[in-house]
């Protein structure tokens with residue numbers, strides 16, 4: 648069975664027997680149910696080990712927070728896609744605190760513009776298309792050296808972002824994807 652068919656079959660069964668723990672919003676369809684209860688947005692890496700692990704490790708439950716995931720929890724500019732998500736989280740949904748959460752053993756440490764370029768060429772991507780993003784590719788992929796430093800860089804960028812209001816706190820944290828330990832990198836008082 649193709650993966651997507653398996654997913655759809657699983658979903659049909661899931662919805663037909665919706666577990667009790669997921670019934671909180673079953674009949675609720677008003678704006679308030681979309682407001683994160685903790686007024687928190689989490690910007691984390693897409694690492695597979697953090698799925699269903701990071702939130703419970705933080706005591707975050709369904710409905711508590713907006714969770715945005717980008718590779719390496721990277722933000723590369725003041726109007727980056729992650730910033731667009733944060734803008735909606737802040738201005739439409741009342742978020743007052745942002746937690747930038749990197750993690751140990753992040754795959755971005757080993758990802759370089761060279762490794763990506765090689766793989767893209769091997770998959771038939773045209774050199775012209777790669778040339779189009781060459782500068783950004785280098786700045787982003789080669790700029791990621793250390794997950795903790797990256798958290799500091801992203802926190803700094805968000806604090807300086809003119810699109811984010813000054814009363815929104817931006818904290819930095821580092822997660823261990825195997826032990827579940829959270830280390831405080833920087834706390835916004």
Ligand SMILES: [Zn+2]
Nearest residue numbers: 692694753754
């Ligand atoms: Zn990662």
